Amino acid sequence: MAAQISSHRGLKPSALRGILTDSLTVFWGDWLDLRVRITQVVASGLISPIIYILAFGLGLGSSLAVKPPIGDSYLEFILPGMVALSSMTISFGGTTFSICGERLYSRTFEETLLMPVHPLSLFLGKMLAGVVRGLMTSASVILIAVLVTGRLEFLNPLFLLLLILNSAVFAGLGVIVGLNVKSLEGVGLLNNFLIVPMSFLGATFFDPQGLPVVLKAIVYLLPLTYTSTGLRAAVYLPLSEFPWYSIPVLLIMAIGLAMAGAYQFAHQQD
Numbered sequence: 001m002a003a004q005i006s007s008h009r010g011l012k013p014s015a016l017r018g019i020l021t022d023s024l025t026v027f028w029g030d031w032l033d034l035r036v037r038i039t040q041v042v043a044s045g046l047i048s049p050i051i052y053i054l055a056f057g058l059g060l061g062s063s064l065a066v067k068p069p070i071g072d073s074y075l076e077f078i079l080p081g082m083v084a085l086s087s088m089t090i091s092f093g094g095t096t097f098s099i100c101g102e103r104l105y106s107r108t109f110e111e112t113l114l115m116p117v118h119p120l121s122l123f124l125g126k127m128l129a130g131v132v133r134g135l136m137t138s139a140s141v142i143l144i145a146v147l148v149t150g151r152l153e154f155l156n157p158l159f160l161l162l163l164i165l166n167s168a169v170f171a172g173l174g175v176i177v178g179l180n181v182k183s184l185e186g187v188g189l190l191n192n193f194l195i196v197p198m199s200f201l202g203a204t205f206f207d208p209q210g211l212p213v214v215l216k217a218i219v220y221l222l223p224l225t226y227t228s229t230g231l232r233a234a235v236y237l238p239l240s241e242f243p244w245y246s247i248p249v250l251l252i253m254a255i256g257l258a259m260a261g262a263y264q265f266a267h268q269q270d
Helices: 002-008 013-062 074-105 108-113 119-149 157-180 184-201 213-219 223-236 246-266
Strands: none
Touching: 013 074, 013 119, 074 108, 074 119, 074 157, 074 184, 074 223, 119 157, 119 246, 157 184, 157 223, 157 246, 184 223, 223 246
């Protein structure tokens, strides 16, 4: 059904408004379920960042005599990375488990596929729900960061733009994974081999500029690296030193995932 919809409703400029409207309709269905679990969603995404802040920022950071390259302390250095980490974890995990649960354990997913909307609308609606999940959790970490550092730069537009793009990238990845995994155990396996390593290698705890060339190349293959370094620069550095390339890189990743996700939705019932 979705493939048939795709064949006669191509993505044309005249259809863009309809696609965006339909994506909001899909999102609203997810929001009705999400809004009753807001406290649970926010709390679950706070656990890892708070542990890392206590263990690395306050524990390890208090014993470091060397000042970090950005920020006045190691705690300040990692706080933007913790915001990036929280948005990644919940945007990906919440979206993946939600779609996987719908596919495997309820009839709601089949009903979603039967909606007379473009496959891109299905993807964007699910992705938007993941973005909202990530932003809700990140807001709590941002509040902690503002209280700890006293810096309102955690609320500046550039910081928020990067945060939204990061949430979009990992929510989009979560949609694609959710459409393809065979079980909830598979979600956990991918999380252990993809998200957990990226949590430590995505420049959340270190400055990638000091790495050897080979390791730097590997680290910069990870979308979280662009978010962590960008958020850190948005808070502590002048605009002239901001890594502006981070924005188009994350945007291109999000668009690529949207194209792949729309294709996946269009072929779910083939």
